[in-house]
Amino acid sequence: MFRTSRCCWDRKPSALDQFGRSKGPAATDQIEIFQRERREKKMSSSSSFRAIFIGPPGSGKGTQSANLVKDYNVCHLATGDMLREAVREGTPLGLQAKEIMSKGGLVPDEVMVGMIHDAIKRPDCKNGFLLDGFPRTVVQAEKLDSMLDADKVKLDSALEFAIEDSLLVKRITGRRIHPASGRTYHVDFHPPKVVGKDDETGEPLIQRADDTEEALKTRLASYHKMTVPVVGYYKKKGILTTLDASQKSSDVYSIIKNIISKCAKPSSDSLPRSN
Numbered sequence: 001m002f003r004t005s006r007c008c009w010d011r012k013p014s015a016l017d018q019f020g021r022s023k024g025p026a027a028t029d030q031i032e033i034f035q036r037e038r039r040e041k042k043m044s045s046s047s048s049f050r051a052i053f054i055g056p057p058g059s060g061k062g063t064q065s066a067n068l069v070k071d072y073n074v075c076h077l078a079t080g081d082m083l084r085e086a087v088r089e090g091t092p093l094g095l096q097a098k099e100i101m102s103k104g105g106l107v108p109d110e111v112m113v114g115m116i117h118d119a120i121k122r123p124d125c126k127n128g129f130l131l132d133g134f135p136r137t138v139v140q141a142e143k144l145d146s147m148l149d150a151d152k153v154k155l156d157s158a159l160e161f162a163i164e165d166s167l168l169v170k171r172i173t174g175r176r177i178h179p180a181s182g183r184t185y186h187v188d189f190h191p192p193k194v195v196g197k198d199d200e201t202g203e204p205l206i207q208r209a210d211d212t213e214e215a216l217k218t219r220l221a222s223y224h225k226m227t228v229p230v231v232g233y234y235k236k237k238g239i240l241t242t243l244d245a246s247q248k249s250s251d252v253y254s255i256i257k258n259i260i261s262k263c264a265k266p267s268s269d270s271l272p273r274s275n
Helices: 025-046 061-072 079-089 092-102 109-119 138-150 165-173 213-236 249-263
Strands: 002-004 047-054 075-078 128-132 157-162 175-177 184-186 240-244
Touching: 047 061, 047 213, 047 249, 061 075, 061 128, 061 184, 061 249, 075 079, 075 109, 079 092, 079 109, 092 109, 109 138, 138 213, 157 213, 157 249, 165 175, 165 213, 213 240, 240 249
Parallel strands: 047 128, 047 157, 075 128, 157 240
Antiparallel strands: 002 240, 175 184
């Protein structure tokens, strides 16, 4: 189940026979399936979209982002990973962030927005991006909008991953991550092919230090206090969709593909990912 605001024109044609009579629900269903598959096929090779994923830790944002990156050739911008990478590589913004963090301070919104601004100009983001972990406050959402508006870039969709806190404990404590790529696994729900090893590189997986039940309670309290108002912000803009993230991962992904395919825009320079 999900609730969605209209994010683009998607007028459904009437199903009529050669005499202008309705073909009935069965034929209409077939037409809808055909149109959806055609939209998804076209999008994977010639369209772009820009979306924000909003949800608590363990709600499935990383898993669904990986699916979309693989199928639609967009980039996944997880701001926590971006910050660590910028510090490690010694970029100007990374050095600025490192100095602030070394003194126990919080990285300013302007620095994070600057990192996102640099990232979306990369060649791998030409087909669009999935922004994960930012914005976390309404003020950050407003600053992000200002930056995108200056570049004449518009967000197509904001997807909220809604799930009860009680269901997140098992998801979080069983999560395993490949540090270099950010690929996410779960010991029960999405295990790697070889226990403790990344499927693509064979490198060891880790459990994040804050992927514990105690740390989760603190993170969820912060999420509800600061991030939930962001949902209202994007709802007012008419681009919010709320997903039931407690469903099977494959079911959630099917819903996301349908939503995103309706919002995707033609991109003349987009190329399909090579197999």
